[in-house]
Amino acid sequence: MTKLKSLAALLAASAALGNTAFAADTxxxxxxxxxxxxxxxxxxxxxxxxxxxxxxxxxxxxxxxxxxxxxxxxxxxxxxxxxxxxxxxxxxxxxxxxxxxxxxxxxxxxxxxxxxxxxxxxTRARVIVYNKLDVKADQVRNYEDLAKPDMKGKVCVRSGNHPYNLSLGSALIQHIGAAKTEEWARGLVANFARAPKGGDTDQIKAVGAGECGVALVNSYYLARMLKSTKPEDQKTVDRIGIVWPNQSSFGAHxxxxxxxxxxxxxxxxxxxxxxxxxxxxxxxxxxxxxxxxxxxxxxxxxxxxxxxxxGKFKADTLPVGKLADSVIEAQKIYDRAGFR
Missing domain, CATH: 3.40.190.10 (Periplasmic binding protein-like II)
Known part of the structure; x- marks a missing residue:
């Protein structure tokens, strides 16, 4: 009788566990x-x-x-x-x-x-778009090119506090070092066509309108506009070119x-x-x-x-764990550079 009671208890316990697992699965x-x-x-x-x-x-x-x-x-x-x-x-x-x-x-x-x-x-990429009447693709083949003197007054980008830009800054720290990343950030700020504002779609439209010569944008906003049937979006797309950055080095971020x-x-x-x-x-x-x-x-x-x-492109293969490591340092660099 004792053994039967023990067996009954064991079966009851097993049934309870089974019910718990079933509940978890639903x-x-x-x-x-x-x-x-x-x-x-x-x-x-x-x-x-x-x-x-x-x-x-x-x-x-x-x-x-x-x-x-x-x-x-x-x-x-x-x-x-x-x-x-x-x-x-x-x-x-x-x-x-x-x-x-x-x-x-x-x-x-x-x-x-x-x-x-x-x-x-x-995944989504940080790409460069440019106004085809104002900038040549060969001028902006790399992220670093956006900080060069010939881009003075041409660069548009959203806030430096946004994760898209902070992650890019973090990747640059990993690839070229903190000192060169800060030099890049200062050059970028010196080349602003306007103070950072709006989202990435706003940057694309500003480039198409000629307010900016070049901008950094997230690829999925760009893909959305490329698919759009709105006449104003199609007009913007006709006026811009796309560059996959750093194809001869570490790849697009x-x-x-x-x-x-x-x-x-x-x-x-x-x-x-x-x-x-x-x-x-x-x-x-x-x-x-x-x-x-x-x-x-x-x-x-x-x-x-x-x-x-x-089109196809070479993507940066920096491990996502390492990408996250330098975000705080990127924010400090942006703050010192005035990228806000």
Missing amino acids: ELNLYTARHYQTDEALYSNFTTRTGIKINRIEGKEEELLERIRNEGANSPADVFITVDAARLAAADQYGLFATVDSPSLKLAIPAHLRTDRWFAFS INISGGGMLKTAPHKEAAVKFLEYLASPEAQDYFANGNNEWPVVAGVKIANRGLDAM
Whole structure:
């Protein structure tokens, strides 16, 4: 009788564990700073494929990170995703991410686009656009060229405080050193056509209008404009040229969209499944064709005329972990240079 009771207790315990695992497999709490309508299909298809319901909390990166930290061990968050390597590194430095040992993620995502705890799922590049009537492509083949005297009064760019520009500054520190990066930043500021303002689309339009001769912009804004059927956008596109920078050196700077599983995730199995799904061909197709980003997984076919129009290029392969290392130093350099 005692043995039967013990066996019954063991079976009951096993059933309870099984029910817990099943519950974990049917729910995922996602904290996301990505705000793209095309991501809706990404999430709904994951639910269709796995049966796992996604409970989504959206917000700005800083707000979500602060919320996760305040929630502590009781946080319901399973996965945090955002754009920019530095933001993901900040979450990691807070000790929020758990190590994910997933053979499929390691196989699918190149080593320089992942760490042990957070992963890139798409990339975007920092490219140069120029006014074809004012600037020749050969004048701006490299990021460093934007700081040369012949670009005086021609450069437009958004705020130096923005992560896109801070990540570029961080990459330059890694490649050419802090001293030369500061020299570049001072030259860039000296060449401004106007004080930094607006977003990257504003910079593209300003170059097309002749207000600026050249600008630094994020590739997915450019791809969006290249695909646009609006007459004003088509007119802008006709007036600008595109340069992939530093093709004879370290390659065009890229940043990422990515994420990781939280240490306190209550649904760890579902969290890993979701991260693995984001590296699947289906999800990679959504990143590329839905939001004009490049997939991180090799071999994914792109049917995006905006990306196709920009052509092929050599991308910087600086590890995303190292890219995040110099962001604070980049901000200090920009502050000293007056790039605000």
